[in-house]
Amino acid sequence: MKIKSLLTGVHRKEAVKMAENTRDEQRSYVLTIILFIAAATGICWLFRFLRFPETNIVVVYILSVLLTARFTRGYAYGIAATVIATCMFNYFFTEPYFTLSVNDPTYFVTFGIMTVTSIITSALTTKVKQNALEAREKEAEASALYQLTSHLSDAADISDIAAITVKTISDILNCRAACLCFDENGQPEQSFIQQKNSNEQLRRNVDDKEALLLRMENLRTAYDVGAEFYDWPIYGRETMLGILRIPNEAAEQMSDAQLRLLRSMLESAALAMDSFRSAQERIKSREEIAQERYRSNLLRAISHDLRTPLSGIMGTSEMLMGMTDPKDSRYALAEGIYKDADWLHSLVENILGLTRLQDSRLVLNKQMEAVEEVIGVAVMAIGKRAPEREIMVHIPDTVMLVPMDAKLIDQVLVNLLDNAIKHTPPAGEISITVRENIEEGVAVFTVADRGTGIASVDISHIFQMFYTTHGKEADSQRGVGLGLAICESIIKAHVGTISAKNRKNGGAEFTFTLPLEAENHD
Structure with a gap:
């Protein structure tokens, strides 16, 4: 209610001021008409005394109409001057004098020609004057926009763009304009830039950012009227980039031409801010790509250098x-060396797989493979790492053939089983189940355990690269968050799906699907 009453008061004050300016302008134009008609009448009395022809008197009155059109605005005053001049010529210079009647009917032709000529010349003069005024306004607008855009091209950041815009608009409108910038998240900054004088700017804190943002988001007009400023939003391609603030006194006196110029400047400022942000995003993207390439090259180099000595240590x-x-106690030492080297070897394989995926060098070699053979290879590989663990396998009784890259699917199963072993106590159940879903045309693989399960904060991030869970590890060796990310990439390359969830009675369950029919593009 307070904002509404404030807006009503400001609009009422503005309307009263405009009405007063209009009345003053009308009085000045009426005085102009009276002055020129009176001067023309005086000159015509002189011409009559000197016995000049009546045509000269008519020309003088036409000249007074032309001068009236020149020094007034609009067609109405020129037409009014035409009617008054015609009546004055009839009243003072046609018989019978000092009346509006006419003895000689030919004077009606004179009056008509005089009226038409005066109206045409008045209209042409008014039109030329309006065209000249519009040309000057467009020239000033083009010059101001050129000045603004030329300075904006040298801006170093968003704050610099705001400062240049504020300086240019303040000089044009002769006011202390201001600009509040928004951050990348669409939130207003804590302070805004305002022009203090012709050569100096200052920063002022925003009183209530939330209220200001709410008013701008709910804005239904071109600007918002506040206690101190008229606020114009600066819109970008996606979000609001800032707010241009014009003091109330200057905003209330702005003409239509100045409003058009202000809108054009707002568009130029928005374009400059958008371009700067786009350039920053491109630079950031290039830097991220370069960092990712450097990391991939480093991981690849380290992995290759570790592969050979690890194989020798394991052997x-x-x-x-x-x-x-x-x-013998030395047997346990050798066994510990073997397990640690095997874990490192698995980590190196995952890193190499990651680099191949990132470089798009992963090529699928799909063949029709028997599911039991692929699972057997994976169980045998995990058995070397944890021979004390028992893994239950449930597969169809009939031979089940699925198009896949057996080596990559083995890697997926090994990673999932290794993950289950890490999070499951020694006596906990670990199982692999395969079934055929005829309706969807996929083979469904499930690796389940009775371990600690997946924390709720981890479920949505568990397949992200380099993400590790927050729970306690069953194994002292903690992963680096590559195994599940690689699994997801391999399954997606097979046009399948993979998901994770917690089991009702405890433990986790990972499920992935593979199409039963090979795609032609594979």
């Missing part, structure tokens, strides 16, 4: 285990 430790009595 040597396995030989030492075979040459040592399991009851």
